[in-house]
Amino acid sequence: MAVGEGPATSAASAPVRRSRGSRLTADDWAAAALEVLVADGIAAVDINTVCKRAGVTRGSFYWHFSDLGALHAAMAERWIAETREVLKQLGELDRLPAAERIHAMTMHLLDDSNAGVERALREWGRTEPTVAQMIAEGDRFVFSLVEGALLELRGNAEEARVLAGLLVYAGIGFAHGQAGLPKPTAEEIEKLLSLVLPA
Amino acid sequence: MAVGEGPATSAASAPVRRSRGSRLTADDWAAAALEVLVADGIAAVDINTVCKRAGVTRGSFYWHFSDLGALHAAMAERWIAETREVLKQLGELDRLPAAERIHAMTMHLLDDSNAGVERALREWGRTEPTVAQMIAEGDRFVFSLVEGALLELRGNAEEARVLAGLLVYAGIGFAHGQAGLPKPTAEEIEKLLSLVLPA
């Protein structure tokens, strides 16, 4: 199938909202690209497709971004800010006992509606330092939440730190998917947390 | 810098051994590509570079492989077979107590001379089902070793299964690197295992 012709590529909906005025802003681009990523996967996030989604030509893209990596960075920034908000809300349930906070975060992780974006960002982070930096920041934030909860539960700082590392690394491994291991069931998660947190 | 001219790209050593006769075998290609990967990273594993390393032209490549994905699969096969051998030897130290077997496997994981290849394969696995399948098989193998050791230690099958999952997922997460968390020290590993395995 040729590029310029033929019917709509994927079920492209409205040609992207423009946040202010009729011109595009960098954040509009990030939003458009994120939509493409969620809808059609990482392979679809190329300049042609994103430009089509945004309703402009390729040259326009390079007025907003220096290269593809800069777009990826913008996407990462947007995504991680959103995730941070969600986690902060989960974490700010300070009235909830620590065990339930960890439980809530675990469940959020298992929800795979985010997993696709998460994986794509980590993949780009491998070659693009700016993206890697943002991911690292996000990981440390999650770690701090888990560590804090574990400290409440166990009292011992070293145990809390070491176990938090184990849980967060496991979460990252799980987020990467394609592990060949069966996705743990809710009951297995319960069992696991009952082993790692004190009874 | 143009493609066909200029001084040696990277410190390319001998132009690849040919395992039988003067013609190339598919496994020679995989070996050459693995060398490129280890030496210059995932971005360097393109057809031009690998062909240069193998000392032939691009057309030759397509006589041996249908496309780049097929090469990746061959690399994965070679690599996973080697890893399996190493782990089997670690695992077959049956006279060693189970705790020390897990300890040995953990240390093998922390050794980052393998980490680069590991990451690249998982990345390719995301788009290439053949590679993904092999990785999945490798992960299940590791899981079975860890689960077996934990069963010996704990007696309880469900605990062994659940904790093995946690450890293996954490290993995968760690292998992906770029987590933003500090690499655990040897002492922290000791502490961690003393918490997860029974004292």
Next chain:
DNA sequence: ACCTGAACACCGTTCAAGT
């Protein structure tokens, strides 16, 4: 300031032709 459209380099893939 923001966008178009044509150009270029690079890389994966194909294929007819050689030995």
Next chain:
DNA sequence: ACCTGAACACCGTTCAAGT
């Protein structure tokens, strides 16, 4: 059976020109 070398399509990037 195995390899060469030229061709083609595709995609990231640049840039002069438009409004």
